[in-house]
Amino acid sequence: MISARLVAAAAILAGLLTPALPVHATRHVNRCPATTREPAFYAPGHGRTVALTFDDGPGPSTKRILGILASHHVPATFFNIGDQIADRRAEVRAEVNQGEAVGNHTWDHHKLSSMTESAQAREIDREAAAQETATGLPPCIFRPPYGAYDKATLRLAASRHQAVWLWSVDPQDWKANGSASIAWIRRIISGAEAGGSQRHPVVLLHNTAGGNPATVAALPAIIHFYRSHGYRFVQLFDPKLEAITG
Numbered sequence: 441m442i443s444a445r446l447v448a449a450a451a452i453l454a455g456l457l458t459p460a461l462p463v464h465a466t467r468h469v470n471r472c473p474a475t476t477r478e479p480a481f482y483a484p485g486h487g488r489t490v491a492l493t494f495d496d497g498p499g500p501s502t503k504r505i506l507g508i509l510a511s512h513h514v515p516a517t518f519f520n521i522g523d524q525i526a527d528r529r530a531e532v533r534a535e536v537n538q539g540e541a542v543g544n545h546t547w548d549h550h551k552l553s554s555m556t557e558s559a560q561a562r563e564i565d566r567e568a569a570a571q572e573t574a575t576g577l578p579p580c581i582f583r584p585p586y587g588a589y590d591k592a593t594l595r596l597a598a599s600r601h602q603a604v605w606l607w608s609v610d611p612q613d614w615k616a617n618g619s620a621s622i623a624w625i626r627r628i629i630s631g632a633e634a635g636g637s638q639r640h641p642v643v644l645l646h647n648t649a650g651g652n653p654a655t656v657a658a659l660p661a662i663i664h665f666y667r668s669h670g671y672r673f674v675q676l677f678d679p680k681l682e683a684i685t686g
């Protein structure tokens with residue numbers, strides 16, 4: 441009996457002394473709902489629903505975007521870039537604390553469809569590790585940069601329980617490139633309002649490392665447009681870890 445106890449104690453001690461394994465996607469699999477391999481383009485939910493999504497963050501506009509969303513009681517979705525997270529962990533935590541859906545937009549925004557499967561896996565997993573380090577939560581949703589993916593991308597995302605979300609409305613707000621001119625603000629608003637022809641638009645907006653003042657300035661008008669046209673704002677993932685399908 442004593443030897444059995446010693447063996448058990450030694451096993452426990454060994455477990456305590458074993459260095460932590462590197463963060464790896466397979467650790468997170470069961471924490472996100474299972475997902476299909478098919479990308480989704482349209483917002484979930486009944487009636488008229490719209491999903492506002494902010495890619496390429498965190499960045500200098502993140503806090504202002506969050507402030508506008510909060511003051512209008514609009515839930516949204518952020519697809520972040522891994523190598524920008526370490527310098528702006530507070531912003532990513534603020535996204536989570538505000539109840540926003542936060543997803544994976546790869547480590548450094550390469551075009552995945554021109555990469556090998558193992559290189560794609562590294563892009564996906566390094567971002568997931570960065571998000572988990574910053575927030576304690578794994579990403580359960582994924583958006584490939586440029587909307588570019590191949591079968592390997594879909595296989596990798598599905599095996600990690602990261603649902604692939606693209607978009608249906610592209611106001612091309614990133615082209616403002618830091619400008620906050622009235623012309624750009626108007627162009628972004630009208631580009632976003634084009635989704636009013638759809639029942640479940642997913643609007644692609646940006647939150648880049650260079651900042652997006654025109655997007656920030658356009659956001660209240662975009663929110664007003666959809667709300668006044670009877671849309672309900674939805675997220676592409678329920679932060680309470682319940683499955684949402686396209």
Ligand SMILES: [Zn+2]
Pocket residue numbers: 495496545549585586
């Ligand atoms: Zn992007």
